[in-house]
Amino acid sequence: MKEAINPPKSSTPKAFLLSLILLSLFYLIFLSLQPKNSNSRNRNITINDLRIRPGYTSYDAYINHQLHKTTDPKLRKIWTSRDWDRKIRVFAQFFSQLKQEKLLSNSSKALCVGARMGQEVEALKRVGVNDSIGLDLVPYPPIVIKGDFHHQPFDDKTFDFEFSNVFDHALYPDKFVGEIERTLKPSGICVLHVAVFRRPDKYSANDLYSIEPLKKLFNGSDLIRSRKVDGFGLDTEVVFRKRK
Template sequence: MKTTAIPRFFLLSLLLFLSLFLLTNIRYHRRPPPPVPQGGGQEDHLGSTQDLRIRPGYSSYDAYIRRQLDKTLNPKLRKIWTTRDWDRKISVFSKHFQKLQAENLLKNSSKSLCIGARVGQEVEALRRVGVSESVGIDLVPYPPLVLKGDFHDQPFKNETFDFEFSNVFDHALYPEKFVGEIERTLKRGGVCVLHVTLSRRPDKYSANDLYSVTPLKDLFRRSELVRVRKVDAFGLDTEVIFRKKR
C-alpha cells in the first residue's frame, strides 16, 4: 500500500500543477473584453460606433448623477452663471432664438422647453424674445425659470411642447433615452434644436463624445432633419434641428 501511495501523491500534485498552469496561461493570453460602461452598447443600435462614444467610469446611475451635480451645485459656477454670465448668455441665446423665429421654426405661441437649463438663461432669453410660455428642467431647480427634472425621464405628458432646446446632449449617459424623451414630449410637427460640439472632447463632466451628426439622425427616429449649421455658442460649434413627423 505504501509503494502505491507515493506515486499517487506525486501524480495528483503534477495534475494540479498542470491545471493551474493551463488556467493561468489561458487567462493571460485571452484578454477579457473591455467592460461595457453604464449606457454603453447604445452605439451598436445606431450603427455608428465610431461617431458616438459613451464615456466609461460610472459604476451606477447614482454615480453618474453625483458627477453631474458636482458641476451644477458648484457654488463658484452658480455665482458666475447668475452674475457675470447672466446678461451675456441671455444676449447670445436671444440672437439664436430670433434667427429661429425669422425662419418660422419658433413662434411666440410655442410652448417651449429648455433641457438641462441650469439657472435658466435660455429660458429667460425665450421669454424676452416673446415666447412667454417657456420653462426649463435640470437636476437642480432654479425657480421660477427651471423646474427639477431628469432629461432621461422628463416630468411631462406626451406631446406637451411645440419647441425644445438643449445644449447638454454631451451630458447624456443614455443618448437614446435623452432623444426618446424629447420625441415623446414634443408635439407632432414640433421642433427640436440641439447645440452640440463635434470632433473634440467637451468638458470633463460630459458623458459621451459625438464626432458627427449621423448618430443624431439615427436617434431621432420619429423626426426629420431640418438642417445643420455651424454656430458659436459657448464652446459648442454645431446647431442641429429636427422636426417631429406629423
Template sequence: MKEAIINQSKSLPPRTFFLSLIILSLFLLLFLSLQSHKSLEKPTSDNNDDLKIRPGYTSYDSYIHHQLQKTTNPKLRKIWTSRDWDRKIRVFTHFFNRLKREKLLSNSSKALCVGARVGQEVEALKRVGVNDSVGLDLVPYPPNVIKGDFHFQPFDDRTFDFEFSNVFDHALYPDKFVGEIQRTLKPGGICVLHVAVSRRSDKYSANDLYSIGPLKKLFNGSELVRSRKVDGFGLDTEVVFRKRNG
C-alpha cells in the same frame, strides 16, 4: 481523487454539509444578481463609433452625483447668475431670433429648455416673445427652471411645440435623452440641439460625438431640418429636427 472527495463529503456532519450548500447558493444568487444589474445599467452607444459613452460610472446614482457636483457648485452658480447672465442671454436671444425668422419658433410656441441650469435660455426665449417657456434641470432655479431628470422628463406626451438643449454631451443614455424629447414634442414640433462635434467637452460630459450621424439615427421619429456651424459657449454645431406627424 473522485473517491476521496466523495469520502470527504460523507465525513462532514449533515448540518455542516447543508449549511455549506446554503452559503454557496447564496453567493451564487448574489453574483447572478450583480451581473444582471450591471447589464441593465450599462449604457450603450448603439455600436456607433461616432458616439462614444465615457466609461467610469459604476451606477446611475454615481452619474447623477457627478453631474450635481457641477450643477450645485456655488462658484459656478455665482458666475452663471452674475457675470455670465447677460452675456448668455444676448447670445441665446440671437439664436432664437434667427429661429423665429426661419419660422421654426413663434410667440405662440410652448417651449422647453432641457438641462437649463439657471435658465438663461429660458429668459432669452421670454425676451423674444415666447412667454410660455420653462427649463428643466436636476436642481431647480425658480421661476424659470423646475426640477427634473432629462432621461425621464416629468411631462405628458405631446406637451411642447419647441425644445432646445445644449447639454446632449451630458446624457449617459443618449437614446433616452432623445426619446424623451420626441415623446414630449407635439407632432410637427421642433427640437434644436447645440452640440460639440469632434471636440472633447468638459469633465462632466458623459459622451463624445464625432458627427451628426448618430443624432439622425436617434431621432428616428423626426426629420432633419438642417445643421449649421455656430459659436455657442464651446459648442460648434446647431442641429434642428422636426417631429413627424402621426
C-alpha cells in the same frame, strides 16, 4: 496453445487532447502579450460616431457627478452674475434666427432641457416666447423646475419647441432623445447645440464625432438642417422636426 496477448490500450486520444489544450493555452498567452492594433482601438472608441464615456459604477454615481458641477456655489454665482446677460444675449440671437426661419414663434410652448440657471429660458421670453420653462436636476424657480432629462416629468405631446445644449451630458442618449420626441407635439421642433469638432468638458458623459448618430436616434423626426455655431464651447446646431 499460446495465450493471446492483448496489446496495451493506446493513450493516443488522451495525449492528443492534452496537447490541444496546451497549444490553445499557449496561443491565448501569446495573443495577450501582443501590442493592440491602434486602428482597431480607434474603431472601438468611435463606433457609430458616438462614444459613451466609461467610469460610472451606477446611475446614482452619474447623477452625483453631474450635481457636483450644477451645485457648485462659485459656478452658480458666475452663472447668475457675470455670465447672465452675456449668455442671454447669445441665446436670444440664436432664437431670433429660428423665429425668422419660422421654426419658433411667440405662441410656441417651449422647453429648455438641462437649463441650469435658465439663461436660455430668459432669452426665449425676451424674444417673445413667453410660455417657456427650463428643466434641470437642480431647480431655479420660477423659470427652471427640477427634473431628469432621461425621464422628463411632462405628458406626451406637451411642447412645440425644445432646446438643449447638454446632449453631451446624457449617459443614455437614446433616452434623452426619446423623451424629447415623446414630449414634443407632432411637427414640433427640437434644436440641439452639440460639440462635434471640439471635445466637451469633464462632466460630459458621451463624445459625439458626427451628427449621424443624432439622425439615427431621432428616428421619429426629420433633420431640417445643421450648421456650425459658436455656442459656449459647442460648435454645431442641429434642428429636427417631429413627424406627425
